[in-house]
Structures are given as C-alpha cells and as structure tokens.
Amino acid sequence: MGHGRYSEHDIEHYDRPRRRTRPRTTDRPTYDDAxxxxxxxxxxxxxxxxxxxxxxxxxxxxxxxxxxxxxxxxxxxxxxxxxxxxxxxxxxxxVERSTTLRRTADDDDPVERVIVANADQLVVVTALADPEPRPRLIDRALVAAYDSGMTPLLCLTKADLRDPETLLTTYRSLGVPWVVTQRGGDLTELRARLAGRTSVLVGHSGVGKSTLVNALVPEARREVGHVNAVTGRGRHTSTSAYLLALPTSPGPEAPDGSPGAEAEGGWIIDTPGIRSFGLAHVQPEDLIEAFPDLDEMTEDCPRGCTHGEDEPECGLDVAVAEGSADPERVVSFRRLLAARSGTDY
Missing domain, CATH: 2.40.50.140 (Nucleic acid-binding proteins)
Incomplete structure (x- = not known):
C-alpha cells in the first residue's frame, strides 16, 4: 500500500510538477555601483x-x-x-549602526524596536511649566540614552515661567549635562552642544520641542502644538521622526575682530511626542556600566544582585556606609533603575 495521498500506481505520482524546478543559486549581486x-x-x-x-x-x-x-x-x-x-x-x-535608540511599547511587552540609528546624543526636552515636568519620563529617557551608549543632554524649556534649579538638583548628582532655554531666548549654548553631532530630540508633546526645531532649522517648519488647559497635555504635532541638517553658524570673533571659524552644523532628529518609553529590554548590569565609579563598587556584590535599594549586601550600600560613595548619586542611580518599570503618565 502506498503512503501519502497517492500510491505508486496513481498517474499523479509521476506527473505532479515539483516545486522549485529551477536550480537554486548561491550567487548574490555585489552592488559594487551602490x-x-x-x-x-x-x-x-x-x-x-x-x-x-x-x-x-x-x-x-x-x-x-x-x-x-x-x-x-x-x-x-x-x-x-x-x-x-x-x-x-x-x-x-x-550599514552597521554605531548606536540604536530602542524602546518597547510597554514594560510588559518585551518586543523592542529601533526608532533611531547612529545618533550620538539624546536631548531630553522638558518644559519647566505648562506642562509640568515629568521626572519619570526624563528618568526613562536617560536610561534609554545610557543603554544605547549615547550622551544625554537635558534641555529645559520655558525658563521664563519657572526657576530651573528645583528640577536640576534632581539630576546634578548624576552628572547629566543641561541647557536652559526660554521663549524667544538666545540658543547659542544649545547650538554649541549640538554642533558637529547627531542628536535625537525626545520629549512629551507641548514641551516646546517643535518650537526649538523651528528656531534651530528655520526651513523645517515643524508644526507647533498647544497644551490643553484642562489636561495639561499637548497634542501630537509630529507624526514621524525626521532627520534635519543644522545650518553652520559663525564662531566667536577672533581677538583681532575678524570673524571666527564656522561651527560644524551637525544633525538633529526630531521625534514624535512620546507618551511612553518602555524599557523592558534594559538590564541592571547594562545600566550601571554607564557609571564606572558605581560599577566598580559592585564588584563584590552577591550573584544576581540588581543593585536596587532592597538588595541585601549590595556593594553600593557598603560604599555609602564607608563614605566612599556619594549617597545622592546612589539614590539617583537607583531611581533610574526603578524607572525601568512602571508608566510614564
């Protein structure tokens, strides 16, 4: 008795065409002219x-x-x-990427996706007021920057509405660089931080990111949104990430009064207003490597230690007790560690 659908006496056994009648080839185009x-x-x-x-x-x-x-x-x-x-x-x-900015949709969804490639600086744009700052979203963006090997930069907007010092004290111990801007203000310091780099701008809708982009690249004309007076939330003004070339700008005058050398332009990548920043892909051991001084203190931690505040015999606690670690820096690092889970809202 034959096996399968047809026996050896069925004509279909002989006449049924086989798949892949053409010989397979291992040759691949080289694209030398690409x-x-x-x-x-x-x-x-x-x-x-x-x-x-x-x-x-x-x-x-x-x-x-x-x-x-x-x-x-x-x-x-x-x-x-x-x-x-x-x-x-x-x-x-x-081409092989130097860095990738990744995010998971939510913390219970481990599927991650790359949203930007080859940026070397992540600029976290947050308003000091209108809407209120969201430290948790800032923390999570910083975690994403450290995990991807990008330099973080905190850009505080709307400084005409509130003193930035209160928010800055939260991040000073981590050594996060920062710039402060205000509506219609001078952007010289921000331009200097962006010059010659590829920077990706992230921030919640309504924080003034599109206004900054329009000021930095006038021909960009990114749509400017408005904050809802009831919810305090902005509407999404950009629907897709967009790479923009920064114009070159004249450098400071030389001592003899002659024009300075032009500053490198660089690139910025404007991203849509982000409401969530899932970080399910980030591991504690990857995060602490961004802080070599703290990483060194955890060499004698018990196996499997996450370096969180409830971990027994964590090297960070030992270092704080011995006075060799800045307690505020340890607290701030652990806040970032905790920010890997939860919501941004």
Whole structure:
C-alpha cells in the first residue's frame, strides 16, 4: 500500500510538477555601483533619503527581508537615484549602526524596536511649566540614552515661567549635562552642544520641542502644538521622526575682530511626542556600566544582585556606609533603575 495521498500506481505520482524546478543559486549581486545615502524619514514602507545634498525616495530591496530601516540609518542604494518625481531607488544594504535608540511599547511587552540609528546624543526636552515636568519620563529617557551608549543632554524649556534649579538638583548628582532655554531666548549654548553631532530630540508633546526645531532649522517648519488647559497635555504635532541638517553658524570673533571659524552644523532628529518609553529590554548590569565609579563598587556584590535599594549586601550600600560613595548619586542611580518599570503618565 502506498503512503501519502497517492500510491505508486496513481498517474499523479509521476506527473505532479515539483516545486522549485529551477536550480537554486548561491550567487548574490555585489552592488559594487551602490551609492551611500542617509535615511531622513520613513512613511509606510517608503523611505526619504539624502544623497549628495538632494532628497529622493526609495523602497527596501527584497533580499533585505524583514530587516528594519530607520531614520538615521546609513544605507547603500541602487536604481533610479535621480530624485525626480515618481522615481524610486532601492535600498540594498544597511550599514552597521554605531548606536540604536530602542524602546518597547510597554514594560510588559518585551518586543523592542529601533526608532533611531547612529545618533550620538539624546536631548531630553522638558518644559519647566505648562506642562509640568515629568521626572519619570526624563528618568526613562536617560536610561534609554545610557543603554544605547549615547550622551544625554537635558534641555529645559520655558525658563521664563519657572526657576530651573528645583528640577536640576534632581539630576546634578548624576552628572547629566543641561541647557536652559526660554521663549524667544538666545540658543547659542544649545547650538554649541549640538554642533558637529547627531542628536535625537525626545520629549512629551507641548514641551516646546517643535518650537526649538523651528528656531534651530528655520526651513523645517515643524508644526507647533498647544497644551490643553484642562489636561495639561499637548497634542501630537509630529507624526514621524525626521532627520534635519543644522545650518553652520559663525564662531566667536577672533581677538583681532575678524570673524571666527564656522561651527560644524551637525544633525538633529526630531521625534514624535512620546507618551511612553518602555524599557523592558534594559538590564541592571547594562545600566550601571554607564557609571564606572558605581560599577566598580559592585564588584563584590552577591550573584544576581540588581543593585536596587532592597538588595541585601549590595556593594553600593557598603560604599555609602564607608563614605566612599556619594549617597545622592546612589539614590539617583537607583531611581533610574526603578524607572525601568512602571508608566510614564
């Protein structure tokens, strides 16, 4: 008796066509003529790229499969790179990333996704008032920065409404660099912090992020939102992350009065207003590595120690008791550790 659907006497056994009648090949195109471009924004499977100073549109080549392509990626492209209306290039390779900013949708959802690539500075934009600061969201953004190997920068807006000192005392012991801005104020210090770097701006809606972007890159014209007087929350004004080139700016005058050298422009990546920043992917051992002095104090911690405040015999507690650790710095680090779970609201 034959096995399966047909016996050896059934004509279908002989005549049924086989799959893959063509021989498989291991040859792959080399794309030696591919050009280097950078991803500016992503919209439903279409990518806007910057190539030699001009914008063009592209799709992902099939061999890339499910590999993600995100804003900030350096990619190699082939096909129609003219940038003319209706033209489409193909992305055939994503260059290895130097950093990735990742987030999980929620803390009980371990699936993480990369939202920005190749940024070296994460600028956490928060208003001092209208809307009120949300330290928990700041903490979680800082954790994301440290985890990704990016330098954090705290940008406090609307300083004309409230003294920044109260909020700054919370972060001073962590050594987080900061700048303060106010409506219509001078942005020289912020520009200096952004010059020559690729910075990704994150912040809750309504904190003044789009206003900053418009001031830094006047041609950007990112839509400015308004804070709801009842809920204190802003409406989302940007729907997708967007890479923008910062204009070069003249440096300070030389002692003889001649113009200074131009400051490097750099790049900023504006992101949509973020309401949650899931951090399920961040491990305690990864976070403490961002603080080498504290990391060194945990060398003799018991196996599996998370370095939290309830851990028995944690090296951080020993160091505080011996006077070799700044208690405020330890408390602040543990606050970041605790911020990996919970909600941003």
């Amino acid at each position: 050009l280097d471009a950078r991803v500016v924004t992503v919209d439903r499977g279409r990518f806007t790229l910057l190539l030699e100073g001009r914008l063009l549109h592209a799709v992902k080549a099939r061999p890339l499969g499910r590999k993600g392509v995100v804003v900030g990626d350096h990619v190699r492209i082939v096909g129609d790179t003219s940038g003319e209306e209706g033209s489409l290039a193909r992305i055939v390779e994503v």
